[in-house]
Amino acid sequence: MESITITIKRNGILKKYNVPNNITVLEALNYINSNYGENIQYRASCKSGQCGSCAMTINNEPKLACKTKVETNMIVGPLEGFNVIDDLVIDRSPFYKKIQSIRNYIQYDEDEINIDDLNITPNDLKKFKKVRNCIDCLCCLSKCPAKNFSEYPGPTFIRQLARFAFDPRDEIEREKEAYFENLYNCTTCGKCVEVCPKEIDIVHNAIERLRELSFKKGYYINNHLVVRENILKGNRSITKDKMPLLEDKSIKEEYIVEEEKMRLAFFTGCLIDYRLQEVGKSAIRVLNAHGISIIIPKNQVCCGSPLLRTGQRDVAEKLKKHNLKLFNKLDVDGVVTLCAGCGSTLKNDYKEREFNVMDITQVLDKIGPLKYKPLDVKVTYHDPCHLRRGQGVYREPRNILKKIPKLKYVEMEIPDQCCGAGGGVRSGKPKISMAIGMRKARMIHNADVDYVITVCPFCEYHIKDSLDKFLNENMENKRKNLKNIEVMNIVSLLDRVI
Template sequence: MEMVKIKVKRFNKDKDGFEEYEVPKGINVLNALEYINKNYHANIYFRSSCRAGQCGSCAMCINGEPKLACKTKVEDGMVIEPLKNFDVIRDLVVDRTPYYKKLANLRNYIERKEYPEDLENIKPDDINKVKKVRGCIDCLSCLSVCPVRKFTDYAGPTFMRQLARFAFDVRDEGDREKIAYFENLYNCTTCAKCVEVCPKEIEIVHHAIEKLRELCFKKGYYLKNHLAVRENVLKYNRSVEKDKTPLLEEVNEEYLVENEKMRVAFFTGCLIDYRLQNVGRDAIKVLNAHGISVIIPKNQVCCGSPFIRTGQTDIAEKLKKKNLEIFNNLDVDCVVTVCAGCGSTLKNDYKEKEFEVMDITEVLNKVGLIKYKPLDATVTYHDPCHLKRGQGVYDEPRKILKSIPNLKFIEMEVPDQCCGAGGGVRSGKPEVAYALGKRKAKMIFDTNVDYLVTVCPFCEYHIRDSLKKYKEENNIKKDIKVMNIVSLLSKVV
């Protein structure tokens, strides 16, 4: 029988650390723990029940991520720990008591004064709205990884899912949106880490958080700062104010190349058009250098992402309709973005689109990376939530960075840890945004690099501000420049 080595975190009155054991290869983690207790007399404490991925009781942290022990096969070098961000009772057993108490306080049942007489009038669509958020097995994986819950007073994703479950149930008469608001619904950055780890693949962000915010906005529970963003888009068709000449007023409508490998339409987004015009110009330069012709529609508007994330769907629908009229009628291979938020919105929320959407790192890898000039520098890369989890783009930017001669690439501790800027949090809850930004800043300074590279203007702005604050608070002398990947590439093409 082939054996593999795994490490298990032990915690009780006498032990606090890892122990290594050999277990048979190919069995699941739950069976491995039972094997260890039987053959090594280790007496490791852990929870289990159905053994079929339906009860959620055996969730634990496996190689740094929450997983169900009954559904995860052991592998050599595996590290098994209790779920993070919970008090540990013993070994792999965490204290779930605060969760159950909180759930009871949220009134985890249908509320109404009288039994409905018209149950036969409930439509399939009414059932489907609730069905999308009902598959939870209470494994608590989402709570263990939620960055906002760790640093702020936020109930967390599964509680919001539970509130959404009743808020969308036509039989329920409770004020679920009010409860969600005062449980800090707007603290969520919509980073979707909860979705990434959910064993039942529940789309908590789209089907619970954003839908609850839509309901909140309609009933008057919103953040005042989000109304300022609304005023901007009504005035400028952009989510930010105009303070200098927009990119779309400076550039041409076409930047064509000979021996064209690909033709793309450039979706600039609000910050590139109104604040980071240099990034837009760099993007055009880099695309042309790779043999890609660029078409730039001058009448494009905000993608609507800030309004979808904050529940202002009336505005989002109008913006989407206008952009669809523009981009559906272009003769291009794809629409390219240099903003993770714009790209995720166009890909996932523009259901009626007739065009393909690609992040610029996807486009460059597709046509083939060119021979870049050497650059003597060290860089680290931040994965925007709406790029890695929103679009599944992870390897492409790293392939680009690793292909630049003399450039040293260093991964930070948790490159896809949310920086705190998304979901309307930077504008609506700046103190929450910086709580997350501070942790990201520490990771970046720990790498001691010259540049922090990303592919999101919102991340770029927020990380730059977070680095500045963290530097001042900790008396750090080193400067780390923050830039979009196209600005780095513009130095070497």
């Protein structure tokens, strides 16, 4: 039988073993213990993805060993983010202790509540079914930035509270409990959804729904009300500090090219309209240079993302209605976005849309590159959570960057690790947001680049602030060899090479 080499991390020491190909990691561990006379410690029970006990870190990602096939040069270690008892066995007791601290059962007073009177509908059942299938593997805890950088109990804990909150039989104010368990520390990065073997969408089906309930009951973060007020006043999540892109008389409603390959409507989002007008102008030039005509509906409004992520669906619905009416009637091949958050919201929350939504990198990658001018710089790319996990877009920006002659592209250590800005955490919990951002800043400095490129204005601002803080702190610590690394939207870079 063909064999391959895998590495097992045992109490910090890496050791290689040859194992048969086409078996699971769990079978490989059994094989190693039987054939190498080893005694590697690990947990497993059902061998069929049902008990959750065999979760490990496999090639840097949390996975079930019984559901993952071995691959050449695979590295298997204990689940990250926990104390290791021995080899691949982690200490799960803090999680169990925490989950016991809530009343981990449906609580109702039989004398007060008659179940038959509750009139539980199939819709009610649907809601809590979506968050019920957890097998306690703890994969989601392993990579959660909010858990790793704050007093946040972790995604599955919040999921469990949501399960009870949505159950009409439960009489405890679970949304209040969730609020005091730091419900608003979650950046909605989606990592927990990506790694969950049971495909539970904790972000949309637990966190955002719980935030809606908690907001209605008055448990919210005061700074999130500022966004609400801005939107109620002017349909934008931020204040107007300078001439907005869409009010600028020099910006036309149409930019039509002669040999048109595609015609798109430009959804600017709040930050491009109110803060980053030059990025918006670069986008128009870059799209036109690629043979794409642009239509710019001037009375578009905020997509509603900052409200949806913070439980304020009521106002978000009004924005959605307005944008749908405006964009549904346009005769275009699609709507192009330049902000990961807007793109993800239009794609995932605008269920009634009659138009395609494309991130600008999807458009440019699909159309094919121009003959770009050479640019002798070294860059890395930060994956915005709402682009990589929210829209599945991560190859496209890399493809584009690698086509610029002379540009040297390097990956940072974990390019898709959250920068800390999303989910209302930058405005609502700035210290936590910055702690997560500093980890990103360290990775970017370690990549030793001239620019860090991204496709999200929120990430852009937050990474810039994190890099500035990182630089200042390290200067104070006399590490003077660090350089100033600029954060740049991909279109600003492309504007220099078209």
